[in-house]
Amino acid sequence: MDSFTILDNIEKHCKNSVMNAFNGSIRSLRRLLRSGTYALDSTIIVTKPNFPGCGKTKRKKEGHHNDLPEYEYIHGFKLFVLYEVKSRIIVAMDIVPANESDHNYFLPMIKQGIHNCGKEKIKLVIADRGFLNGNHLWELKYKLGINFIIPAKAGMTIRDDAIALRKAYEKQTKAEWKYGKGTCCGFGVNGLTSYLEYNPKGTKNNRRTNGCPINAVVVTTWRGQKIASDQQKVLLTSLPAEEDAAGIAKGYRQRSYIENCGFRELKQAAFLKRLPKRKGENTENAAYIHIMLCVFAHTLFYAFLGWRKNQAPKQSDGDCLRTWRRQESLKEGNKILIVCEDKYYAFFEISELLDILGVRQKFKVRMNC
Numbered sequence: 001m002d003s004f005t006i007l008d009n010i011e012k013h014c015k016n017s018v019m020n021a022f023n024g025s026i027r028s029l030r031r032l033l034r035s036g037t038y039a040l041d042s043t044i045i046v047t048k049p050n051f052p053g054c055g056k057t058k059r060k061k062e063g064h065h066n067d068l069p070e071y072e073y074i075h076g077f078k079l080f081v082l083y084e085v086k087s088r089i090i091v092a093m094d095i096v097p098a099n100e101s102d103h104n105y106f107l108p109m110i111k112q113g114i115h116n117c118g119k120e121k122i123k124l125v126i127a128d129r130g131f132l133n134g135n136h137l138w139e140l141k142y143k144l145g146i147n148f149i150i151p152a153k154a155g156m157t158i159r160d161d162a163i164a165l166r167k168a169y170e171k172q173t174k175a176e177w178k179y180g181k182g183t184c185c186g187f188g189v190n191g192l193t194s195y196l197e198y199n200p201k202g203t204k205n206n207r208r209t210n211g212c213p214i215n216a217v218v219v220t221t222w223r224g225q226k227i228a229s230d231q232q233k234v235l236l237t238s239l240p241a242e243e244d245a246a247g248i249a250k251g252y253r254q255r256s257y258i259e260n261c262g263f264r265e266l267k268q269a270a271f272l273k274r275l276p277k278r279k280g281e282n283t284e285n286a287a288y289i290h291i292m293l294c295v296f297a298h299t300l301f302y303a304f305l306g307w308r309k310n311q312a313p314k315q316s317d318g319d320c321l322r323t324w325r326r327q328e329s330l331k332e333g334n335k336i337l338i339v340c341e342d343k344y345y346a347f348f349e350i351s352e353l354l355d356i357l358g359v360r361q362k363f364k365v366r367m368n369c
Contacts, residue, residue: 022296044077078095078098081263087306088261090262157194158194158216182222189217
């Protein structure tokens, strides 16, 4: 069966059936999840403007170094994933046109994750500022019982309030932590009420009601370099910031795993960006199925690594799909598959095959990788 025949069959599958298979697999694999910390993020799979079902969005130009960022319009699909940072297993996903807003998928993604791996498994969600929505954060904390860490946006009153409290709080709650070879500093503030949206949905935003108390960590020094007050990162959290500002800041850094180990692996090793080059009524469906299967394969691979680590605890955590693929190709690089009459097959080392064929070998080399 050639690749085109396989693709013809894949593209006719219903998206819901593939998603149901993914969700069912995660429920079976949840014993391999190794922590309660999950990162939520999205990435764009770029397409041509006329690709069926794609959306149009704006992003910063890559490689631009001027003070004022330049933007470009792109077309494509947006992939959302909820990712357990320790095992690297993706427990929830969704695919939408690229123009959809991140915050609209914050709660649906987490609820899908809860359904798949159980509420007791998810203790903390780390997300980028694109997912910031006060009503959603309130529901996450007070209805679902899950903590969060998420950066405040520039211009938010609560961000300015947290930075302005530096003199009053820095001596009491100053924290230091290492990042690489550099030292970072910051301080925590508990009980801020100027995030008026941090309330149940439907609550009128005004100074009389205020927002529910929320905590913040202000990062003042990054890798030994002091940060100007207007550039300081403020992390909003439901965790006790004054008691553990360093732990919260280091916890937020785990979000980078989803970019460096998640999306990079999907794009470079699982060929996420290589959408099927199809035309016709099934083009959009084929793209969705391709993206889902890439995520599915990524998840099964890291589930396999988790299972293997349980069998051999000394197994390195540094394994990734690209490294594993290189290692396996080296192991099998000196072997040849022989198929006879479409019924029988066997693997032979090159030297074994030459012996069978009666070829005299001056030197016999065996590769044991």
